[in-house]
Amino acid sequence: MMSSRTLALALVLPLTACMLAESYDFDGYQLAPGAGQGGAGAAGEAGAGGEVSGSSGQAGAGAGGEAGAGAGGESGSSGQAGAGGEAGAAGCGSLFDAFEDKDGDGIGSEVSKKLCAPEAGWVFQKGDCHDGNKDVYPGQLSFFAQPYTDLNGGPSFDYNCDGNEQVTGAVEAIKVCNKPFCDQGKEGYEENAAPLGKVNRLCGSTVKVKCEGSGAACGATKSEGPAVGCR
């Protein structure tokens, strides 16, 4: 037979266990949101990583950033996770390769970084073969009578960065006037006497040449003309 004391214990113990269980549940309930916040922050960090990985990471950057920021605000202990959220929030939907444009001609050098929005001094097209001279860039259409000093320290007329020096119009270099028809009176320019490094020797010449006369009297008449432009 169960004594009254034993019966009382039998009744009280389950009740205490029930209270303990409730208390445990209560504590657990308090912990659960904290754990959830930390997880949200971790998603923020993953979002930050998305900046580097490209298009597949871009969606992660936005969603992860928001979740991480919220966790950091609610819980001091999950501050680190919040920091991850900030990194995610600082990300953007689309990252571009931007190139430094020091001379402001709109074309950048090989110096690059990632940008999600336009920034002064940085452009989205590279290929400037001299980012210290705003007249020199791919696509330059003008011709120039004077060379610039290229990155190797020598003269160059390659103002459009294509590796060659194109002479304006149809200017022809005339070295001799051939008899007996004196080259039909053709006109052109004399090449510069001294080579200027790799420079096309017509570039910058100011000596116009015209073949004149006939037979033994055929000869070159020289005169001062506007300098031959190149690019």
Ligand SMILES: [Ca+2]
């Ligand atoms: Ca430039």
Ligand SMILES: [Ca+2]
């Ligand atoms: Ca050129």
